[in-house]
Amino acid sequence: MTGNVKRILLQTGTVLGVYAALRYLLPVTVPFLLGWLLAAMILPAARALEKKFRWKRSVTGGIMILLLTAALCYLLYLLGGLLLKQVGGLFSQLGVWKSQAGELLDHCCGFVEKYLGISAADTRSFFLYEIGQFQEQLQNKMRPAVFHYLFSTVKGAVALVSGAVIVIVVGILLVKDLEELREKVRRVPFLARIRLVSANICRAGGRYLKAQVIIMGVVAVLCALGFWLLGDPWFLLLGLAVGLLDALPFIGTGTILVPWAVILLIQGNYGSALGHFLLFVITDLTRELLEPKLVGDSLGLHPLLMLASVYLGFFVYGIPGFLLGPLSVMIIRGIWQEWGLLDTENSRFL
Numbered sequence: 001m002t003g004n005v006k007r008i009l010l011q012t013g014t015v016l017g018v019y020a021a022l023r024y025l026l027p028v029t030v031p032f033l034l035g036w037l038l039a040a041m042i043l044p045a046a047r048a049l050e051k052k053f054r055w056k057r058s059v060t061g062g063i064m065i066l067l068l069t070a071a072l073c074y075l076l077y078l079l080g081g082l083l084l085k086q087v088g089g090l091f092s093q094l095g096v097w098k099s100q101a102g103e104l105l106d107h108c109c110g111f112v113e114k115y116l117g118i119s120a121a122d123t124r125s126f127f128l129y130e131i132g133q134f135q136e137q138l139q140n141k142m143r144p145a146v147f148h149y150l151f152s153t154v155k156g157a158v159a160l161v162s163g164a165v166i167v168i169v170v171g172i173l174l175v176k177d178l179e180e181l182r183e184k185v186r187r188v189p190f191l192a193r194i195r196l197v198s199a200n201i202c203r204a205g206g207r208y209l210k211a212q213v214i215i216m217g218v219v220a221v222l223c224a225l226g227f228w229l230l231g232d233p234w235f236l237l238l239g240l241a242v243g244l245l246d247a248l249p250f251i252g253t254g255t256i257l258v259p260w261a262v263i264l265l266i267q268g269n270y271g272s273a274l275g276h277f278l279l280f281v282i283t284d285l286t287r288e289l290l291e292p293k294l295v296g297d298s299l300g301l302h303p304l305l306m307l308a309s310v311y312l313g314f315f316v317y318g319i320p321g322f323l324l325g326p327l328s329v330m331i332i333r334g335i336w337q338e339w340g341l342l343d344t345e346n347s348r349f350l
Contacts, residue, residue, distance in 0.1 A: 011336065018331050022324050023317065031163040035170025038065060039178050046175055061175030069168055083237055104267060208326055212247065215290050219243045219253065219283050226279035230272060246287065247322065253283040305329065 039061070046061035105127060109120040174181070220243025227235035246253045257280035264273035306326065313325015 010339065014332055014335050018328050018335075019316070022328060022331075026324075031166035032170055034167045036174060036178075038167060038171035039174035042068075042171065042175055043178055058172075058176035062172040065168060065171050065175070083240075104263065107266060208330075209323070211291075212323070215287060216243050216247045218286060218290065219246045222283050222286060223253065223279065226275070226282070230275045230279075242283075246283065252287075254280050257283075 042061050042064050043057075045064060046057045049055050049060045050057045105124060106120070109123040109127070112118050112123050113120040220239050222239075223242045224235050224239025227238050232238060242253055242256050245256065257276050261273045261276040261280070264270075264276060309325040309329045310322050311325070313321030313323075313328065315321065317324045
């Protein structure tokens with residue numbers, strides 16, 4: 001077997017192995033990895049308290065993890081209460097929105113009659129008939145899907161709670177022995193190269209996640225502030241929703257704000273329409289300015305490869321692909337570099 005063929009086979013095997021690991025193994029190990037990360041975060045403080053007051057590291061570490069969990073739960077409780085309040089207000093406006101939709105339909109039918117000569121009454125009857133047919137078909141399709149959705153929701157909630165409990169338990173158990181485990185890993189020759197690759201990937205992955213969280217947070221805050229200035233009572237809910245959607249491939253703030261501005265423009269609400277369009281411009285420019293600097297520098301990837309990894313990751317892994325795509329590239333690049341499988345002349349693109 002020639003050297004080039006062997007290299008291609010190893011590179012292909014690496015790509016397939018990374019895909020299989022992230023696709024099937026990662027979801028199972030996420031709680032344990034998060035527990036390890038939680039223990040690593042708490043360890044310095046627990047070690048300092050043990051050194052100063054002679055308190056047992058396992059006890060102080062466990063107490064700090066429980067206090068941190070309680071604080072996080074309380075914060076989520078407050079935020080969830082505010083969001084539920086705004087969701088309730090949102091549903092209370094359904095009648096108003098239905099009336100506004102009727103006014104918008106009348107306006108559009110009048111526009112058609114004025115410029116195309118088609119009777120507004122006929123156009124309205126046609127649209128109402130089609131909307132009724134669509135609602136009937138949607139209800140028929142949704143009935144069998146509702147039970148599946150409810151089952152999936154309950155299953156996901158149970159998995160989320162179980163995963164959170166595992167994270168806390170693993171974190172408490174590892175606070176005491178984390179340093180010893182690290183030392184044992186360092187003594188295993190086979191794991192030395194894997195540990196080196198993992199450390200580089202964790203550093204780059206941490207910087208990437210930090211960059212994404214910063215960008216999403218900035219966009220969400222700008223959206224919430226913009227909706228608040230526009231007088232929207234659900235500014236927090238809408239700001240968080242648009243900020244999260246902006247992070248997904250193919251979906252940005254323009255997907256929500258531009259059609260919204262067009263609808264407001266048709267309704268004659270020119271000031272609000274201009275405000276929503278300006279909010280889209282501001283948030284889009286903010287992402288365009290922050291993303292190359294934060295994400296590109298954090299990973300050290302060529303911009304074209306970075307873009308390709310996000311979009312291909314979305315198609316391969318689904319919605320989590322906007323994180324798993326770049327992570328896959330980082331892991332593959334780290335393994336290729338460590339095993340000497342990366343061509344020197346092409347390394348600048350990776």
